[in-house]
Amino acid sequence: xxxxxxxxxxxxxxHRLLDDISLETVPGENLGLIGPNGSGKTTxxxxxxxxxxxxxxxxxxxxxSMYRMRQRDIARTVALVEQQAMASxxxxxxxxxxxxxxxxxxxxxxxxxxxxxxxxxxLHDVGIEHLxxxxxxxxxxxxxxxxxxxxALAQQPGLLLLDEPTNHLDIRHQLSILKLxxxxxxxxxxxxxxxxxxxxxxxxxxxxxxxxxDIGPPEDVLTPYRLHQTFGVHADMLDxxxxxxxxxxxxxxx
Amino acid sequence: xxxxxxxxxxLSLPWRRYLxxxxxxxxxxxxxxxxxxxxxxxxxxLKVMANHLWNAGYPVDRxxxxxxxxxxxxxxxxxxxxxxxxxxxxxxLQALLRNPLADPFLMGISAGASTGxxxxxxxxxxxxxxxxxxxxxxxxxxAFGMVVVLAHLAGPGGRGGVLQASGAIILxxxxxxxxxxxxxxxxxxxxxxxxxxxxxxxxxxxxxxGVRWDDVRLAIPAALAGLAICLWHRRALDAxxxxxxxxxxxxxxxxxxxxxxxxxxxLVTAVMVSMVGAIGFVGLVIPHAMRFIVGSRHxxxxxxxxLAGAVFMIGSDVxxxxxxxxxxxxxxxxxxxxxxxxxxxxxxxxxxLT
Numbered sequence: 141x142x143x144x145x146x147x148x149x150x151x152x153x154x155h156r157l158l159d160d161i162s163l164e165t166v167p168g169e170n171l172g173l174i175g176p177n178g179s180g181k182t183t184x185x186x187x188x189x190x191x192x193x194x195x196x197x198x199x200x201x202x203x204x205s206m207y208r209m210r211q212r213d214i215a216r217t218v219a220l221v222e223q224q225a226m227a228s229x230x231x232x233x234x235x236x237x238x239x240x241x242x243x244x245x246x247x248x249x250x251x252x253x254x255x256x257x258x259x260x261x262x263l264h265d266v267g268i269e270h271l272x273x274x275x276x277x278x279x280x281x282x283x284x285x286x287x288x289x290x291x292a293l294a295q296q297p298g299l300l301l302l303d304e305p306t307n308h309l310d311i312r313h314q315l316s317i318l319k320l321x322x323x324x325x326x327x328x329x330x331x332x333x334x335x336x337x338x339x340x341x342x343x344x345x346x347x348x349x350x351x352x353x354d355i356g357p358p359e360d361v362l363t364p365y366r367l368h369q370t371f372g373v374h375a376d377m378l379d380x381x382x383x384x385x386x387x388x389x390x391x392x393x394x
Numbered sequence: 395x396x397x398x399x400x401x402x403x404x405l406s407l408p409w410r411r412y413l414x415x416x417x418x419x420x421x422x423x424x425x426x427x428x429x430x431x432x433x434x435x436x437x438x439x440l441k442v443m444a445n446h447l448w449n450a451g452y453p454v455d456r457x458x459x460x461x462x463x464x465x466x467x468x469x470x471x472x473x474x475x476x477x478x479x480x481x482x483x484x485x486x487l488q489a490l491l492r493n494p495l496a497d498p499f500l501m502g503i504s505a506g507a508s509t510g511x512x513x514x515x516x517x518x519x520x521x522x523x524x525x526x527x528x529x530x531x532x533x534x535x536x537a538f539g540m541v542v543v544l545a546h547l548a549g550p551g552g553r554g555g556v557l558q559a560s561g562a563i564i565l566x567x568x569x570x571x572x573x574x575x576x577x578x579x580x581x582x583x584x585x586x587x588x589x590x591x592x593x594x595x596x597x598x599x600x601x602x603x604g605v606r607w608d609d610v611r612l613a614i615p616a617a618l619a620g621l622a623i624c625l626w627h628r629r630a631l632d633a634x635x636x637x638x639x640x641x642x643x644x645x646x647x648x649x650x651x652x653x654x655x656x657x658x659x660x661l662v663t664a665v666m667v668s669m670v671g672a673i674g675f676v677g678l679v680i681p682h683a684m685r686f687i688v689g690s691r692h693x694x695x696x697x698x699x700x701l702a703g704a705v706f707m708i709g710s711d712v713x714x715x716x717x718x719x720x721x722x723x724x725x726x727x728x729x730x731x732x733x734x735x736x737x738x739x740x741x742x743x744x745x746x747l748t
Binding site: 186189190191210211212213214215216218219220222225226227228229230231235236239240242243245247295 | 489492493494625626627628629630632633634635636637639640642643644645646647648685689690691
């Protein structure tokens with residue numbers, strides 16, 4: 141699914157949070173969004189997910205304008221995993237993932253075997269079948285994040301948006317979530333904090349003060365100049381010959 | 395056998411449990427009608443009902459017939475409807491606002507209703523053209539309207555824009571309720587006699603003694619409409635489990651759906667309150683109790699609350715009529731006296747997820 145955004149702008153109390161952002165996803169790619177705190181990543185993802193309408197600009201899903209689509213049709217195409225999900229009720233993991241079928245159900249069309257199969261597959265795809273009957277509020281942070289991803293997959297979206305899914309997770313769970321996400325066969329837009337982890341994306345968009353200042357392959361975008369400009373740090377590029385990849389080490393600018 | 399017959403049931407619950415609900419309700423209604431200062435046998439009740447409904451012509455005691463038809467049956471039916479309406483309003487508000495303290499009176503409805511009631515009975519507003527119920531209904535809707543405007547202005551789309559929608563609604567409700575409660579107190583302090591003040595207090599705690607068949611004709615459609623709308627939107631209510639944003643990302647048109655559900659429940663609550671007064675506890679606690687028993691999925695929770703609210707209210711009415719011989723207590727006192735220990739028991743013993 142191709143999503144394209146043009147000239148997205150958003151402001152709150154005269155403060156510009158997003159300024160003229162245009163981007164287009166390539167089907168099947170992993171697009172990373174990086175940027176300092178408050179650069180507008182979350183707001184942009186919310187707009188791309190159709191949770192709010194931008195003050196200026198437009199979003200298209202394929203050929204269709206998002207603002208001519210019903211909310212449930214958007215939800216069948218785009219799924220969002222928020223930074224932190226809190227449940228108000230006692231629900232099981234299976235029930236939480238089943239919520240992902242909401243856009244396909246109607247008051248008269250009830251739960252079918254097909255829905256059950258899709259939920260089972262989503263549970264399987266993120267490797268949490270064994271948690272199926274656990275209660276949501278007894279899960280650890282990493283498990284909860286997986287449940288939310290499974291819930292999003294149950295929506296069978298063509299595009300998955302993730303807002304810093306590795307936040308608050310230990311390193312093992314961070315890596316396993318990232319591996320899971322990059323193996324998904326759908327288009328993914330993922331906001332990330334760890335720049336070395338962002339290196340694994342197909343493309344990276346850099347946000348700075350509500351603007352998208354650069355977008356492209358990681359090695360083109362993550363330059364010492366860019367890191368200095370946007371994040372205010374010195375970066376040393378270290379090549380790891382054993383794994384054929386580049387690492388960044390950051391130092392404070394003194 | 396056809397495909398449809400072998401597929402899973404449309405509602406993920408065996409049908410027989412749904413069929414059980416009307417039976418339980420009928421038994422409760424019979425009990426509510428039979429029990430009172432004089433206990434009337436069920437067969438007498440059935441004969442009286444048959445006489446009225448299709449002129450069966452059974453010979454029955456005229457006094458018994460009068461008590462049953464004009465007094466207890468209508469009262470039990472209205473009690474059931476009020477219990478259903480308030481419990482459903484509680485479920486909906488708790489789900490949408492994700493606040494366990496949300497109850498049907500959150501939106502200033504009971505405060506507005508009491509202001510309306512005292513405006514008519516004490517201050518003489520409407521010069522006899524308005525009944526107490528009419529005044530209460532008008533007051534409830536006025537208060538609700540004010541709360542909605544305030545919530546809109548303070549909420550994310552409004553001028554203030556600093557509050558989340560659910561927070562804005564709750565705070566606006568508190569502000570509205572305080573204002574109208576103060577107005578009620580002001581009117582009572584200024585112009586009510588001691589006798590009027592007592593009467594008003596009795597009404598505020600809930601009073602089913604004035605209920606007649608006219609009220610039944612209003613209460614049944616209100617309760618059924620509330621039930622139908624909750625069931626229709628059961629999946630939307632589920633989708634709010636992880637909050638309004640999450641609901642929107644799963645395809646719920648949050649603003650229209652939430653607005654419509656809250657407005658409907660406010661209307662149902664206002665209808666109930668204007669008939670019988672602000673009966674507390676039911677709308678707050680029945681949903682919590684039912685969540686512990688049937689889980690938090692609204693496919694089960696909504697019917698369970700509708701039934702439990704009805705049965706609980708009929709039972710409370712019976713107790714309020716019979717606890718002290720010759721005197722009916724305000725039903726609100728009973729709902730809390732029975733409800734609080736019952737809830738405690740469920741909280742301690744009933745925790746199970748289905």
